[in-house]
Amino acid sequence: MLKRIYAIFMGRNREFLRDRSSLAxxxxxxxxxxxxxxxxxxxxxDEYTVGVLQAEDTIDTSLHPFLETRFVRFVAxxxxxxxxxxxxxxxxxxxxxxxxxTRYWINPSxxxxxxxxxxxxxxxxxxxxxxxxxxxTGAPVRFADWILPGILGMNMMFxxxxxxxxxxxxxRKNGFLKRLRATPLTSFxxxxxxxxxxxxxxxxxxxxxxxxxxxxxxxxxxxxxxxxFIVGLVGAISLVSLGLVVSARVTSEELAGGLLNLINWPMxxxxxxxxxxEGTGEILQNISKIFPLxxxxxxARAVILDGATLADIAPSLAALVLLxxxxxxxxxxxxxxxxx
Amino acid sequence: MTIALxxxxxxxVYPDVRxxxxxxxxxxxxxxxxxxxxxxxxxxxxxxxxxxVTNATSGEVYYYGEIAGHRFRQEAGxxxxxxxxxxxxxxxxxxxxFRSLYDRQADIDDIIEQCSLGxxxxxxxxxxxxxxxxxxxxxxxxxxxxxxxxxxxxxxxxDPQARRNFWDLVQSIRADGATIVLxxxxxxxxxxxxxxxxxxxxxxxxxxxxxxSLLHARYGDQLINLAHGEIRRPNLEDLFxxxxxxxxxx
Numbered sequence: 001m002l003k004r005i006y007a008i009f010m011g012r013n014r015e016f017l018r019d020r021s022s023l024a025x026x027x028x029x030x031x032x033x034x035x036x037x038x039x040x041x042x043x044x045x046d047e048y049t050v051g052v053l054q055a056e057d058t059i060d061t062s063l064h065p066f067l068e069t070r071f072v073r074f075v076a077x078x079x080x081x082x083x084x085x086x087x088x089x090x091x092x093x094x095x096x097x098x099x100x101x102t103r104y105w106i107n108p109s110x111x112x113x114x115x116x117x118x119x120x121x122x123x124x125x126x127x128x129x130x131x132x133x134x135x136x137t138g139a140p141v142r143f144a145d146w147i148l149p150g151i152l153g154m155n156m157m158f159x160x161x162x163x164x165x166x167x168x169x170x171x172r173k174n175g176f177l178k179r180l181r182a183t184p185l186t187s188f189x190x191x192x193x194x195x196x197x198x199x200x201x202x203x204x205x206x207x208x209x210x211x212x213x214x215x216x217x218x219x220x221x222x223x224x225x226x227x228x229f230i231v232g233l234v235g236a237i238s239l240v241s242l243g244l245v246v247s248a249r250v251t252s253e254e255l256a257g258g259l260l261n262l263i264n265w266p267m268x269x270x271x272x273x274x275x276x277x278e279g280t281g282e283i284l285q286n287i288s289k290i291f292p293l294x295x296x297x298x299x300a301r302a303v304i305l306d307g308a309t310l311a312d313i314a315p316s317l318a319a320l321v322l323l324x325x326x327x328x329x330x331x332x333x334x335x336x337x338x339x340x
Numbered sequence: 341m342t343i344a345l346x347x348x349x350x351x352x353v354y355p356d357v358r359x360x361x362x363x364x365x366x367x368x369x370x371x372x373x374x375x376x377x378x379x380x381x382x383x384x385x386x387x388x389x390x391x392x393v394t395n396a397t398s399g400e401v402y403y404y405g406e407i408a409g410h411r412f413r414q415e416a417g418x419x420x421x422x423x424x425x426x427x428x429x430x431x432x433x434x435x436x437x438f439r440s441l442y443d444r445q446a447d448i449d450d451i452i453e454q455c456s457l458g459x460x461x462x463x464x465x466x467x468x469x470x471x472x473x474x475x476x477x478x479x480x481x482x483x484x485x486x487x488x489x490x491x492x493x494x495x496x497x498x499d500p501q502a503r504r505n506f507w508d509l510v511q512s513i514r515a516d517g518a519t520i521v522l523x524x525x526x527x528x529x530x531x532x533x534x535x536x537x538x539x540x541x542x543x544x545x546x547x548x549x550x551x552x553s554l555l556h557a558r559y560g561d562q563l564i565n566l567a568h569g570e571i572r573r574p575n576l577e578d579l580f581x582x583x584x585x586x587x588x589x590x
Contacts, residue, residue: 003440004440004441006440007436007437007438007440007441008437008441010437011426011429011433011437012426014426014428014429014433015426015427015428015429018428019427019428171424174424175420175422175423175424176423176424176425176426178393178420178423179418179420179423179424179425179480180441181392181393182391182392182393182413182416182418182420183413183438183441183442184410184413184414184441184442184443185441337393338393338394
């Protein structure tokens with residue numbers, strides 16, 4: 001059995017590694033995106049962000065004139081530690097507890113916080129309540145630090161879904177699967193070889209891209225590299241398994257492309273590749289949890305930015321293992337070799 | 341006489357057509373058996389059911405007296421009518437990969453020599469000519485020292501030289517003791533290679549036997565008059581057209 005798996009595994013590896021255009025695309029696209037976006041967006045924001053300490057999700061602007069300030073996005077926080085961490089990293093410009101008394105926290109090295117503080121003090125000037133200032137210190141999380149896991153995750157998603165899903169559909173359509181079926185190879189052996197091949201290739205590519213960008217851009221790394229590698233590995237298994245579900249029966253490359261895009265786009269929009277879902281509705285945040293990429297990015301960012309340990313990200317890893325099991329079970333159950 | 345392969349009452353029904361309709365035949369060990377028929381007669385479906393790549397609606401396939409299963413997959417070599425191979429792999433890597441899928445393995449140098457692939461070993465699969473590609477596909481079918489070889493229209497699209505070269509190859513495989521099941525459109529090919537044939541039409545076998553016996557049974561000593569006063573003995577093509585008609589099949 002292992003001999004057969006190894007033969008198919010090596011065949012697929014050779015096919016991918018010798019297709020120079022695909023290989024270059026997989027390596028260069030994420031690097032170009034991280035560099036390009038970091039250069040374009042680092043330090044640039046369209047609006048200010050202020051955290052409001054309160055138990056409720058929605059913010060009642062009538063509580064304080066400051067909450068009616070234009071061009072400021074107010075986000076509710078019920079966990080002061082989480083909000084303080086964001087102030088430390090310049091991800092929030094200011095944190096305010098309306099009170100009374102009104103208290104606010106600010107990072108003195110953040111220029112944007114300086115301006116929002118002016119707005120708060122101006123808005124509070126007619127108030128009878130005292131305003132209490134607290135200072136928080138910490139280096140900023142740069143855009144490159146935040147976007148790097150997103151780009152790597154997106155590249156992993158495309159590579160896993162298309163590298164397995166699309167390829168199996170192509171094999172089925174051109175008769176290669178039928179040829180393999182006429183050998184002693186079992187569907188389990190074939191699927192295992194495909195998953196193993198893609199896992200090795202995507203982990204290799206992701207490691208090379210991460211190492212290169214990490215060294216060149218000096219991106220933040222608070223946690224362990226091994227923990228980050230485990231997140232990537234578990235995430236890749238989950239995404240490859242999802243690709244397998246799509247490819248299990250589909251016989252048309254056009255349909256496969258459509259289905260894969262149907263999965264890709266919501267994941268790309270709702271899993272936090274480009275922007276955080278923080279501050280969006282609870283329903284949207286809950287929907288995002290059904291996507292494996294959400295758990296991959298949440299875990300990776302927790303490791304990179306917060307120094308999270310395996311225990312800290314265990315719930316996300318468990319979710320990925322559960323999703324992988326479901327996808328693999330469905331994929332194996334409905335897989336078929338033939339075109340018709 | 342040992343029966344290598346037996347098909348019993350094979351039926352394949354698709355939603356809009358009964359592609360195979362109660363096909364039964366047996367193939368003695370060591371012969372070349374030809375399955376002939378016009379387009380859409382059901383011969384490829386029949387062969388694919390026997391090969392185990394298409395599920396039959398009903399019927400059974402026996403290999404040396406046992407239901408075709410694991411042993412059949414280990415001992416059968418198959419050349420499909422249309423098979424894509426993996427891009428970017430060389431001829432050597434392709435043969436080696438397929439060889440690794442079997443417990444029974446032929447000597448790789450023997451296959452390369454038999455299929456005249458020595459000069460092509462490092463060539464990318466995508467850069468092979470039609471004849472070279474067919475020789476590679478045959479090599480892939482031989483990687484497990486098969487006792488039973490299926491060749492589904494193996495010379496379709498080849499030039500006359502490549503066809504005859506391929507016939508020599510098939511005869512050498514048979515000389516090594518393998519049983520061969522061949523489907524073809526070419527009556528001259530069947531006449532040269534096959535010890536026994538079955539002609540299919542509309543999903544059924546309409547006649548079966550040794551080519552000479554079938555010709556004799558149908559035509560006796562009858563001769564065919566050609567234009568310009570020439571005469572000749574009837575051949576398999578005449579028999580084929582007499583049995584399946586002259587109307588165009590799609």
